[in-house]
Structure formats: C-alpha cells, structure tokens
Amino acid sequence: MITRSKITGSPIHLNISLFLFLIIPALSHGQLFQTHYQFAEHLRSLKAYDEGLFYLNRLSPEALTIDQKDTLNYLTGKFYYYKQDQTYSIRAFDQVGISSPFYRESWLLANYQRFYLGNYLAGKEGLGKYTTGDDPLTVQLKNFQLAGVALLERDTEKFEVLRSDFKDDYRELIPSQEKLIEIAESIENFNSKSPFVAALFSAVIPGSGRIYNGRLGEGLISMLAHTIFALQSIEGYQKDGPGSARFLIYSSILSGFYIANVWGSALSVKIRMDEFNDQTDHTTLLTMHVPLRFLFD
16 A cells, blocks of 8 residues: 655655656656656646645756756745745745846846845845846836835835836836835825824823824714813812812823823824835735736746
C-alpha cells in the first residue's frame, strides 16, 4: 500500500514525491529544465504553493545554467509572493539576473513588496537600479510605482511632478492612475484637526471639541450628559448643601465626565487621523498592486 508523504500528508505532496523518485533521475544535470518549469507552473495554477516550494527545493542549483538558476529564483519568489511571505519573496526575486526574461517582473514585484512592508527608501532605491531603456511600459510602471509611494509618504508635491508623466497609452494603467489622482485629492482635502484645540474647546464647552473634530452626534450627547449632571449637582448643592450625598455623587460624576471628555476629544482627533491614514495607505497599496497583478498573473 502506498503511504502519504510525511511532509504534509497531502495528495499533491504524494504526487510530487512520485514525480521526484520516478522522473527526476532522468532529468539530472540540468537536462530538460523546461519540464521542471512546466510542472512548477502546473502547481502554481493549482495554488499548491507549499508543494511548489517543496518541489523547487529538490532541484540542485549546481546542475543548472545561469539562466535556469534565474528561472528557479523567479519561481521561488513567485510562490512566496502568492503565500504573502514578502521577506523570502524579495530575497528570491533579488537573485534574478538582469538578463533573465523574468527580471522586469521580479524587479517590480520585489520593490512593490518593499513598499508593502513600509521599506519606502529601499523600494525607491530598488526601482532606481533598473535601467528601463526604451521600453515605454516599464518606464510608465516605474513612474506609477514612484507616484504611489509619494502618496504613501504624503509627499503630494512629488506626486504632482510624477503625475505629469502619466499617459493613456496602456489600458492596464489608466484606471489605477486615475485612482491615485483621486487618493491625492483626498489627502489634499483632508481637514486635519489639532488635538490641543479639540481639548481646549471641550475644556471651555464640554462636547464642543468633538464637534470641532466632525463628530457632531458625539459632541451633542456629551453636551447633554454634562448639562444633566451639572443641573443635578447644582440642585443638590442648593437644596441639600455641599456635604450632601446627592451633591457629592453628581459632582463627582460630572468631574469624571469632564476630564474624560477633554482627554477623549484630543484622542478622537488622533483616532480620526489614524483611521484616515490607514485607509489611505491600504487603498494606495492596493491601487499600486492592481496593474502588477493584471500584467503578471
């Protein structure tokens, strides 16, 4: 009875093991490398990324030519890319030589993943290392990626310079270019607030700091709560005196609400800014990725 592979126990791993033991001997010393490539592509089409890496790791780089090593590194980088393991994907893509037909794709995907990880400087330096030559699509892709990272860095002036080189020559890029322009406009139009001013407003008129931050409903609720507890405290003081339980309870609640509201108003400004920045970064990275997936998937 045939047993499953001890690596994962999956049927695909079993098929790979059979392929390795029955066919690989006939393909040793770098012969028929195209067969290896086709089998790896077949695994990719099945989304069997772990199995693909298992298979590629069984190939001996010493028996391959330089071009074949480049292809092996490209395939390895692509499998890690699909697994969303950016570190190992970048490492493999960086080893693809400039003479390889897979170099442009490896170069673009490696540096996009650097941007995804927040390594903006390394990504920009990586893009600058490639000589685009006379290929207009590559020039446009490079410019597009640099425009995207300018938005990630909130450098709208730099974006406007790069935007001037946007062209309508490639339909794969047009929607994404338009989306980057839309994102740039949202950054320019975002009305950032001051946490200090929000806290100051709430200190003078409780709830007004939240209204200043665009949280009208929260501000009105805060004003209403402070008014209720203030009136209860005043009534307790007037009717029962400053030492009464009623006055002490409501004045304590009012004081707690007041301090929390001042602090919360300042914090709400930061939260609003963080939410905007997170959403903007996510949308920008997604937009930068779209033409790469369209061209290279």
